Amino acid sequence: MQDCSKSLQCFVPSLLTKPEGELKMMNHCWLQITSGRGPDECAYFVGKLLPIILDEAKKNDLECEVIETILGNQPNSYLSIIVSLKGETCLEFINQWQGTIQWIGKSPFRPHHKRKNWFIGVSALTAPEESAALFENEMKFQTMRSTGPGGQNVNKTETAVRVTHLPTGISVVAQEERSQYLNKKLAIAKLLSLLQSNNSDSLHQVDYELWNKHNNLERGNPIRVFREIKNNL
Secondary structure, eight states, X not given: OOOOHHXXXXXXXXXXXXXXXXXXXXXXXXXXXXXXTOOHHHHHHHHHHHHHHHHHHHHTTOEEEEEEEEEOSSTTXXXXXXXXXXXXXHHHHHHTTOEEEEEESOOSSOTTOOOOEEEEEEEEEEOOOGGGGGGXXXXXXXXXXXXXXXXXXXXXXXXXXXXXXXXXXXXXXXXXXXXXHHHHHHHHHHHHHHHTOSOHHHHHHHHHHHHSGGGSOOTTXXXXXXXXXTTOO
16 A cells, blocks of 8 residues: 555555556546535545645646636535646556545544545546637537436536537537536537547547546445545544
8 A cells, every 4th residue: 555644644545456448648638536426525535635636746747737626515625626737647647546536534524424435536538729619619508407316406407518519410418517617618528539539439438438437436446545544634
């Protein structure tokens, strides 16, 4: 087990397994850290995980920048964070993080809560280039209610976004987040990932695995596990 207690002071992570397959991407990508529809504890874990990812990215000679944050309900918690990564080791780095991340520890908000296992998701996205804005006139946007279990806003407000590329008819949906604004950004990034690939069939499979993994976190197969260090949380 890799000891990172000095850098994080409250977690010890271990790299369990590599993700299935490799995502073919250029040297610029977005890394999304998200609590999805999890409780406040998951949003808390997102905030704790960010400095670890940034520290490892810098050690891998990657340029990193936090470009989007959605605050959670509790202090120092985040529903979602998107980090821009640039560098030659970008692909290798994201393959070490992409997937379900597990935190084993007591809730900092509910001391008597029995649950000790919390899960969040890390996904790699194709970074939309600045020129992507030129193609928005070829995109049709539609908002809808998210499906599946969720919090107060899910299933009650139209936070999910469908984007259709009119010339090709390719359509994708983003509903992972509670914010319509962020779901629109994710939908555009997903669509660009499809359009930039030469293999539509394999891309649809990648799209399914990446973008729907958040709604079906693989709780039995996390890519990394972080354990609470007693008396230091």
